[in-house]
Amino acid sequence: STSLPRHQHRLLAGSRNPRRPAPMAAAASTATLSGCARAPPSTLISSPSSTRLAPFASRSRPRRLRAAAAAATLREVCSGRVPDHVLQRAEDVGYISPTEVQEQSLPVLLSGQDCILHAQTGSGKTLAYLLAVFSAIDVGRSSVQALVIVPTRELGIQVTKVARLLAAKTCNVMALLDGGMLTRQKSWLKAEPPAIIVATVASLCQMVEKRAFSLGSIKILVIDEVDFIFGSSKQVNSLRKILNSYTAASSRQTIFASASIPQHNRFVHDCVQHKWTKSDVVHVHVNPVQPMPSHLHHTYVICSKKERLHVLLSLLERDAPKSVIIFVAQQSEKSKRAGNPPSSTLVVEFLRAEYKGTLEVLVLEEDMNFNARATSFTEVKGKGFLLVSTDIASRGFDLPQTSHIYNFDLPKTATDYLHRAGRTGREPFSKSECSVTTLITEEEHFVLQRFQNELKFHSQQLPLESMFTFNL
Numbered sequence: 001s002t003s004l005p006r007h008q009h010r011l012l013a014g015s016r017n018p019r020r021p022a023p024m025a026a027a028a029s030t031a032t033l034s035g036c037a038r039a040p041p042s043t044l045i046s047s048p049s050s051t052r053l054a055p056f057a058s059r060s061r062p063r064r065l066r067a068a069a070a071a072a073t074l075r076e077v078c079s080g081r082v083p084d085h086v087l088q089r090a091e092d093v094g095y096i097s098p099t100e101v102q103e104q105s106l107p108v109l110l111s112g113q114d115c116i117l118h119a120q121t122g123s124g125k126t127l128a129y130l131l132a133v134f135s136a137i138d139v140g141r142s143s144v145q146a147l148v149i150v151p152t153r154e155l156g157i158q159v160t161k162v163a164r165l166l167a168a169k170t171c172n173v174m175a176l177l178d179g180g181m182l183t184r185q186k187s188w189l190k191a192e193p194p195a196i197i198v199a200t201v202a203s204l205c206q207m208v209e210k211r212a213f214s215l216g217s218i219k220i221l222v223i224d225e226v227d228f229i230f231g232s233s234k235q236v237n238s239l240r241k242i243l244n245s246y247t248a249a250s251s252r253q254t255i256f257a258s259a260s261i262p263q264h265n266r267f268v269h270d271c272v273q274h275k276w277t278k279s280d281v282v283h284v285h286v287n288p289v290q291p292m293p294s295h296l297h298h299t300y301v302i303c304s305k306k307e308r309l310h311v312l313l314s315l316l317e318r319d320a321p322k323s324v325i326i327f328v329a330q331q332s333e334k335s336k337r338a339g340n341p342p343s344s345t346l347v348v349e350f351l352r353a354e355y356k357g358t359l360e361v362l363v364l365e366e367d368m369n370f371n372a373r374a375t376s377f378t379e380v381k382g383k384g385f386l387l388v389s390t391d392i393a394s395r396g397f398d399l400p401q402t403s404h405i406y407n408f409d410l411p412k413t414a415t416d417y418l419h420r421a422g423r424t425g426r427e428p429f430s431k432s433e434c435s436v437t438t439l440i441t442e443e444e445h446f447v448l449q450r451f452q453n454e455l456k457f458h459s460q461q462l463p464l465e466s467m468f469t470f471n472l
């Protein structure tokens with residue numbers, strides 16, 4: 001059982017959430033609102049509670065907060081509020097010290113407060129919110145108590161894996177994902193409701209609408225990659241139902257997570273206004289002035305569209321990467337109608353014919369059927385790969401061995417660049433440099449410069465001539 005030891009229940013008596021005392025979070029909020037000085041420059045913790053009725057433009061700016069005690073272990077940061085066996089599992093897999101976002105957010109998350117978790121790619125947000133999930137649920141109860149919403153099937157598989165690893169069979173974790181076996185899962189849901197569900201929006205709503213289960217007993221709701229789901233015309237309406245109709249903010253803890261929350265002050269405001277969260281939601285923003293992880297090395301090559309495949313091959317030979325993701329654009333409807341092959345097909349066919357290295361060439365894109373997607377996703381785990389993918393792999397994919405990213409097609413937005421780049425450099429305590437290389441035409445150069453200004457990173461040009469080992 002993961003229920004807390006008896007002496008800890010006594011400790012919790014009288015707190016708003018009887019399972020979780022809030023000493024550190026209370027301190028955090030107080031410090032925020034009273035403007036505690038000596039804050040780490042990399043972290044901003046803000047709460048709209050004191051300003052929610054003020055006009056938008058005149059709201060006071062969030063203040064900085066003092067860091068939690070330096071060099072505390074993950075166990076110390078979670079002490080008494082996460083079941084011991086979960087912490088033991090975390091330690092067994094190597095999570096000993098908290099990452100910066102974990103150190104800053106766990107006091108808030110474990111107090112039961114609503115939270116917007118806003119930190120760089122690869123910073124460890126998943127473990128932070130899963131520890132909050134394990135602190136909130138009671139494994140003795142047979143009901144669905146925690147819901148983690150993700151934008152893609154692949155991210156869902158990954159989060160489910162980490163949740164199961166931490167649960168160590170003390171509770172059921174079910175994945176309700178697009179392309180899953182929903183009929184079979186419907187019977188399982190009725191027979192033995194899992195404590196934790198990891199779901200994509202569409203599959204979850206389908207189950208709720210079929211009355212396979214109700215969300216009435218949800219204690220904690222996590223929306224991962226929240227900006228992506230809100231920005232997706234296919235997902236946003238269902239997300240709103242989950243936030244406001246199927247469950248109510250007043251009866252659950254709500255956590256939103258992402259490395260990118262455009263117009264984040266506006267988003268915090270909307271959370272309160274639309275009752276997606278309670279009014280005392282806390283915005284934990286790590287590295288607010290530097291959204292891009294600092295140990296990524298960015299380069300670009302200017303070449304014509306005709307030269308791109310050969311430049312890519314040349315880069316692969318020159319860099320000798322451990323594992324690679326090559327991002328391509330999703331094919332437009334217009335291009336499909338014109339009968340053109342998608343970028344992914346062009347790149348995969350070219351590499352299968354010309355690439356002489358040892359990495360296996362794989363492909364992942366939205367238009368593949370779920371079985372083919374599952375095969376690619378399984379095959380990238382554990383060995384060297386050269387994955388050609390659309391932006392489907394840019395959100396949340398955690399393949400720590402990825403040493404190089406190549407943007408074969410320029411991403412559409414700075415946010416897309418950030419998430420693509422963030423698929424490398426995913427070992428929180430490693431300083432080894434990872435690289436991101438973008439292939440652009442002369443006309444696209446200004447777009448890349450705009451991304452650099454927006455995301456505050458520098459990209460170095462690689463002269464085209466310096467890398468050619470072939471005849472154009």
Ligand SMILES: Nc1ncnc2c1ncn2[C@@H]1O[C@H](COP(=O)(O)OP(=O)(O)OP(=O)(O)O)[C@@H](O)[C@H]1O
Pocket residue numbers: 074094095096097098099102119120121122123124125126127258259395396397398400422426427428429
């Ligand atoms: N405390 C820790 N100690 C060591 N490794 C950790 C720790 N926390 C997380 N990690 C590892 O860091 C990597 C990145 O974590 P995670 O996937 O949670 O990042 P993220 O912040 O969700 O990134 P993204 O925004 O790209 O989804 C994972 O491989 C995870 O296992």
